[in-house]
Amino acid sequence: xxxxxTDQTRESVAxxxxxxxxxxxxxxxxxxxxxxxxxxTRQYARLVNRWVAMVGLDPADYGTHSLRRTKATLIxxxxxxLRAVQLLLGHRKLESTxxxxxxxxxxxxxxxxxxxx
Numbered sequence: 001x002x003x004x005x006t007d008q009t010r011e012s013v014a015x016x017x018x019x020x021x022x023x024x025x026x027x028x029x030x031x032x033x034x035x036x037x038x039x040x041t042r043q044y045a046r047l048v049n050r051w052v053a054m055v056g057l058d059p060a061d062y063g064t065h066s067l068r069r070t071k072a073t074l075i076x077x078x079x080x081x082l083r084a085v086q087l088l089l090g091h092r093k094l095e096s097t098x099x100x101x102x103x104x105x106x107x108x109x110x111x112x113x114x115x116x117x
Contacts, residue, residue: 069100076101080111 027038049059076085086097
């Protein structure tokens with residue numbers, strides 16, 4: 001899977017790798033629990049909750065899934081490019097992306113027909 005990293009994110013990740021003394025064959029976010037070599041989705045959700053609360057927002061309004069969906073929705077609204085959003089989300093079917101974004105089917109098909117890939 002490929003994804004975008006901003007320069008600031010790239011610098012933060014590099015600093016984390018150095019600080020944690022991580023190796024290329026290991027996980028970027030290792031678990032502190034011995035049963036799992038990597039951070040679990042539940043552990044990640046707890047961290048997101050804590051980070052959201054730390055910046056003064058209500059954790060009930062934000063979660064791992066809502067953050068993922070927000071980026072995809074913003075990209076779609078700005079570009080109307082369903083195919084690009086489909087690729088970014090890793091969906092196999094365009095219909096899945098349409099449902100995920102809550103786009104009206106007629107609008108989605110019209111936009112899809114207008115978009116060359």
